[in-house]
Amino acid sequence: MSAESNVRTLTIDGEEISARADQTILEAAREHKLAIPTLCHLDGLSEVGACRMCLVEVKGARRLLPACVTRVEEGMEVTTHNPKIDRYRTMILELFFAERNHICSICVANGNCELQSLALTLGMTHVEIPYQYPQLPVDASHPRFTVDHNRCVLCTRCVRVCSEIEGANTWGVMGRGAQSLVITDLKEPWGESETCTSCGKCVQVCPTGALFEKDRAGSKVRKQPDFLPYLRIMREGEQ
Amino acid sequence: MTDIRTLATVWLDGCSGCHMSLLDMDERLIELSSQFQLVYSPLVDRKTFPERVDVTLVEGAVASVEDLKKIRRIREHTGVLVSLGDCALTGNVSAMRNTCGPQPVMLRVYEQNVLQPQIPTEGVPALLNRVRPVHEVVPVDVYVPGCPPSADTIYRVLSELLAGHVPTLGGVAHFG
Amino acid sequence: MNVEELQQIAAQAQEERDKFDYEVNVCMGTSCLSQHSDRIRDAIAKEAESCGKKCHVRRTGCMGPCAAGPMVLVEPAGTQYGHVREGDAKDIVSALGGDPVARLDPRLGSYFEGQHFVVLENVGHIDPEKVDEYVARGGYEALLKVLTEMTPAQVIEQISKSGLRGRGGGGYPTGLKWDTVAKVKGAQKYVICNGDEGDPGAFMDRSVLESDPQRVIEGMAIAAYAIGATKGYVYVRAEYPLAVQRLTVALREARRRGFLGNAICETTFSFDIDIRLGAGAFVCGEETALIASIEGKRGTPRPRPPYPAVSGLWGDPTLINNVETFANVPPIIRHGGEWFSSMGTARSKGTKVFALTGKIQRTGLVEVPMGMTLRQIIFGIGGGVPDGRKFKAVQTGGPSGGCLPEEHLDLSISYDALISAGSMMGSGGMIVMDDTSCMVSVARFFMEFCMTESCGKCVPCRAGTVQMYNLLTKICKGEATRRDLDQLTELCEVVGATSLCGLGQTAPNPVLSTLRYFRHEYLAHIDEKRCPAGVCECSPAVEVHA
Ligand SMILES: Cc1cc2nc3c(=O)[nH]c(=O)nc-3n(C[C@H](O)[C@H](O)[C@H](O)COP(=O)(O)O)c2cc1C
Ligand code: SF4
Ligand code: SF4
Ligand code: SF4
Ligand code: FES
Numbered sequence: 001m002s003a004e005s006n007v008r009t010l011t012i013d014g015e016e017i018s019a020r021a022d023q024t025i026l027e028a029a030r031e032h033k034l035a036i037p038t039l040c041h042l043d044g045l046s047e048v049g050a051c052r053m054c055l056v057e058v059k060g061a062r063r064l065l066p067a068c069v070t071r072v073e074e075g076m077e078v079t080t081h082n083p084k085i086d087r088y089r090t091m092i093l094e095l096f097f098a099e100r101n102h103i104c105s106i107c108v109a110n111g112n113c114e115l116q117s118l119a120l121t122l123g124m125t126h127v128e129i130p131y132q133y134p135q136l137p138v139d140a141s142h143p144r145f146t147v148d149h150n151r152c153v154l155c156t157r158c159v160r161v162c163s164e165i166e167g168a169n170t171w172g173v174m175g176r177g178a179q180s181l182v183i184t185d186l187k188e189p190w191g192e193s194e195t196c197t198s199c200g201k202c203v204q205v206c207p208t209g210a211l212f213e214k215d216r217a218g219s220k221v222r223k224q225p226d227f228l229p230y231l232r233i234m235r236e237g238e239q
Numbered sequence: 240m241t242d243i244r245t246l247a248t249v250w251l252d253g254c255s256g257c258h259m260s261l262l263d264m265d266e267r268l269i270e271l272s273s274q275f276q277l278v279y280s281p282l283v284d285r286k287t288f289p290e291r292v293d294v295t296l297v298e299g300a301v302a303s304v305e306d307l308k309k310i311r312r313i314r315e316h317t318g319v320l321v322s323l324g325d326c327a328l329t330g331n332v333s334a335m336r337n338t339c340g341p342q343p344v345m346l347r348v349y350e351q352n353v354l355q356p357q358i359p360t361e362g363v364p365a366l367l368n369r370v371r372p373v374h375e376v377v378p379v380d381v382y383v384p385g386c387p388p389s390a391d392t393i394y395r396v397l398s399e400l401l402a403g404h405v406p407t408l409g410g411v412a413h414f415g
Numbered sequence: 416m417n418v419e420e421l422q423q424i425a426a427q428a429q430e431e432r433d434k435f436d437y438e439v440n441v442c443m444g445t446s447c448l449s450q451h452s453d454r455i456r457d458a459i460a461k462e463a464e465s466c467g468k469k470c471h472v473r474r475t476g477c478m479g480p481c482a483a484g485p486m487v488l489v490e491p492a493g494t495q496y497g498h499v500r501e502g503d504a505k506d507i508v509s510a511l512g513g514d515p516v517a518r519l520d521p522r523l524g525s526y527f528e529g530q531h532f533v534v535l536e537n538v539g540h541i542d543p544e545k546v547d548e549y550v551a552r553g554g555y556e557a558l559l560k561v562l563t564e565m566t567p568a569q570v571i572e573q574i575s576k577s578g579l580r581g582r583g584g585g586g587y588p589t590g591l592k593w594d595t596v597a598k599v600k601g602a603q604k605y606v607i608c609n610g611d612e613g614d615p616g617a618f619m620d621r622s623v624l625e626s627d628p629q630r631v632i633e634g635m636a637i638a639a640y641a642i643g644a645t646k647g648y649v650y651v652r653a654e655y656p657l658a659v660q661r662l663t664v665a666l667r668e669a670r671r672r673g674f675l676g677n678a679i680c681e682t683t684f685s686f687d688i689d690i691r692l693g694a695g696a697f698v699c700g701e702e703t704a705l706i707a708s709i710e711g712k713r714g715t716p717r718p719r720p721p722y723p724a725v726s727g728l729w730g731d732p733t734l735i736n737n738v739e740t741f742a743n744v745p746p747i748i749r750h751g752g753e754w755f756s757s758m759g760t761a762r763s764k765g766t767k768v769f770a771l772t773g774k775i776q777r778t779g780l781v782e783v784p785m786g787m788t789l790r791q792i793i794f795g796i797g798g799g800v801p802d803g804r805k806f807k808a809v810q811t812g813g814p815s816g817g818c819l820p821e822e823h824l825d826l827s828i829s830y831d832a833l834i835s836a837g838s839m840m841g842s843g844g845m846i847v848m849d850d851t852s853c854m855v856s857v858a859r860f861f862m863e864f865c866m867t868e869s870c871g872k873c874v875p876c877r878a879g880t881v882q883m884y885n886l887l888t889k890i891c892k893g894e895a896t897r898r899d900l901d902q903l904t905e906l907c908e909v910v911g912a913t914s915l916c917g918l919g920q921t922a923p924n925p926v927l928s929t930l931r932y933f934r935h936e937y938l939a940h941i942d943e944k945r946c947p948a949g950v951c952e953c954s955p956a957v958e959v960h961a
Binding site: 097101102103104105106107110111116117119120121122123124125126127128130131133134135136 | 322325328329330331332334335337338339369372374375379382383384386407408409410412413414415
Binding site: 047048049050051052055063064066069087088091092095096098099128129130132153154172173175176177178179180 | 696713717718866867868869870871872873874875877878879880881882885902905906909912913914915920
């Protein structure tokens with residue numbers, strides 16, 4: 001295939017850009033420093049399109065499309081921000097905050113949390129819809145790590161990194177709807193998991209305060225998920 | 240918007256941290272106080288909420304029957320109501336008991352691990368079953384996130400109000 | 416197998432039939448079976464043996480008028496009996512050749528008037544477990560024709576010409592879908608039959624699988640030939656044990672007769688089908704979730720594209736159609752696409768099977784040509800609302816659909832007309848409500864369904880349905896304000912626009928349609944703290960404290 005046919009030209013928010021045919025709208029936008037909010041997406045992991053933060057308007061499409069999974073096409077006209085999309089995103093954020101117990105002031109991720117900063121960048125100052133206050137467990141059985149379901153947004157980054165990168169498949173999801181919970185093995189306490197290698201990758205990729213390292217709790221700890229794309233490239237190079 | 244002349248601050252179910260932050264404005268307080276009059280506050284003596292206040296800053300969540308009465312009265316007599324800090328805004332720590340209700344908390348505080356267990360009933364307001372953010376109870380005009388909001392943020396809010404606009408803190412201050 | 420052999424099987428089956436003077440067909444669909452129609456069949460068989468009349472007693476699938484069950488159909492007279500008990504066996508047998516037993520008249524009135532059987536053409540006439548009886552009624556003619564006389568492209572052309580649209584709810588043109596999968600390159604392709612049928616009040620697919628499973632198998636085999644697949648799966652919910660059992664037998668029978676397996680009908684075409692059981696998650700009816708479930712993964716939808724047509728089961732091109740869609744295929748091939756497209760409306764062709772339930776005289780399964788009005792179905796076939804009550808609304812499309820009021824009774828049924836009225840064809844559930852139903856409670860019921868059936872993958876649906884459910888509860892209790900109603904409306908918009916799959920996208924529909932047609936009921940709950948239907952207990956909110 002010629003190099004030519006691999007290139008697509010499209011506009012994002014009126015700006016004309018070109019992208020590789022295999023790129024998603026999100027990749028193309030970010031390459032051109034155009035911001036689209038995301039939560040479940042993480043460079044280096046497969047996409048699930050679950051958080052719906054990255055929804056964008058594509059001219060001619062019947063619905064809003066998730067930028068993280070939608071491939072660029074020739075002549076596409078993408079709008080990443082308008083009053084309607086912004087309103088939807090704020091409401092989705094509110095749904096996140098209201099469904100579990102996010103008490104930023106006492107959270108290990110305070111000041112270092114992707115959910116919290118999304119609220120800041122999208123200008124969400126309060127939550128209109130009623131908080132649900134579910135009773136959720138905290139599992140501190142692992143010698144080094146803790147999972148606090150009160151802060152989990154069910155992005156499944158932990159599940160994916162554990163399966164796709166570490167290959168341990170310790171994490172999974174159980175239950176349905178609002179009862180969904182990320183679990184280790186067959187809901188064994190994390191500390192008793194026979195598959196967990198204690199590599200800590202899940203902790204590094206978790207966007208919130210749901211997964212954290214015990215001895216380093218506190219707002220100083222910055223999570224470091226940047227290793228993923230490199231790891232991916234290195235591995236692909238080996239093959 | 241009408242001229243801002245009078246200011247009130249109230250303290251519902253919170254830790255007083257927001258008021259500390261207010262005081263943290265230091266010398267800027269003097270600058271501001273020349274422009275408005277602090278008519279009601281835990282920091283001043285007055286016992287009843289005035290008939291008319293231009294701006295009221297509310298710290299804390301609505302957690303007791305007393306809070307509920309207060310906030311309704313305040314809303315009625317206030318021009319611009321400002322929800323100050325996470326407790327007022329989200330319920331925050333005050334609302335942590337909402338996952339279990341007030342009873343277990345009462346038991347823990349007044350019955351378990353005390354020498355003379357007794358749950359007080361007199362002279363204290365009854366707790367609501369559910370702690371609520373202020374805007375769930377009365378309409379709020381300005382939301383100021385933060386636990387506590389920084390002195391800078393509060394200064395910004397007050398200056399803007401004095402300058403005649405209703406500030407929005409979106410993109411400026413975050414929860415926590 | 417070739418044409419002669421097929422005719423031979425048919426002839427043999429006919430010969431078998433000719434040995435008898437009478438046929439007594441006993442309905443053994445789930446509904447009649449639950450009233451022990453198996454014992455009735457045994458009783459009639461015993462009577463028939465001792466009386467000396469040449470009578471064949473047959474079990475059949477659901478005959479339709481379930482409310483009058485257990486049903487018995489006597490041929491060649493065509494006499495129908497309803498509410499039959501074991502003790503009636505003697506009278507039924509003695510009446511053979513004479514006057515029917517008057518007290519067993521099912522009083523079906525105009526139940527069959529205007530019904531038109533395509534999908535249900537064999538119902539009441541064949542034993543679902545006997546492939547030869549299916550063949551005797553023209554079964555597998557279509558498959559043979561396709562394999563020996565038609566190219567895959569010609570098959571697809573007929574299906575396209577027929578105007579058949581997916582009966583699983585979405586109404587996607589079937590020919591177009593087949594064409595897409597056929598054109599995608601792939602060494603391995605799959606055909607999947609979606610028999611998950613999770614809508615509350617729907618039992619069309621179950622009935623088809625229970626009464627005429629060969630028809631679905633034939634439809635799938637034709638599809639497989641058309642798109643170039645060698646392997647098929649029928650995904651049935653495990654709550655349908657009878658359907659699973661009949662299908663299992665049917666597959667075995669079809670293999671025995673050489674309609675499935677290697678070198679089918681002496682051609683190079685090979686195709687076989689396996690059954691996969693669903694564990695009763697509604698969302699597993701969504702095609703990508705269903706595929707994940709067959710792969711042994713957690714049944715959650717994934718974003719499309721890529722569509723299953725391009726990347727489906729195990730990443731291979733996959734055709735997925737509904738049970739009823741496949742059931743329409745053999746007659747289309749037998750009679751031609753044009754025959755099919757002569758029935759129905761401009762953009763909705765053929766017939767549709769509906770499961771009539773709720774506050775209606777004659778509950779049951781009906782098949783009507785597209786374009787029939789709701790009034791004809793509900794008041795003609797269904798006999799209207801019982802107990803002298805007043806019709807209030809009809810719900811179609813299950814949890815994705817909506818409630819239509821009296822003003823819409825003259826609406827002609829088609830995919831597009833239902834959508835523009837704020838409801839949906841859905842898979843064919845039709846629930847009739849009278850004036851004792853509170854429309855807010857109805858909306859709340861469906862929202863509860865969506866809330867508990869949400870897979871939890873995407874947040875608008877997972878958390879949004881909970882919020883909407885709570886708001887609806889608040890309204891029902893008379894504790895809501897106008898602000899709550901605004902919030903509900905906004906949630907409807909956001910959840911509908913941003914959810915990942917059809918479940919979340921359509922979850923607001925029951926609320927939106929009741930808000931559109933019955934807004935006054937919402938307002939009565941909110942402003943007057945009153946439930947017009949007297950269903951909800953409304954009392955204004957009080958601040959509770961410890
Ligand atoms: C939540 C949800 C549930 C569904 N359930 C069913 C079902 O039970 N049966 C079905 O045939 N299609 C169901 N569908 C539609 C399928 O995804 C798919 O469109 C259909 O099986 C395609 O077949 P058709 O083109 O023949 O209609 C469902 C869709 C959604 C979003
Ligand atoms: S996880 Fe993030 S949003 Fe949630 S409480 Fe912690 S800091 Fe706040
Ligand atoms: S634990 Fe963290 S990474 Fe895992 S799903 Fe929850 S928020 Fe995402
Ligand atoms: S819309 Fe509902 S059912 Fe569909 S993916 Fe999202 S959570 Fe799952
Ligand atoms: S980042 Fe695209 S859906 Fe989450």
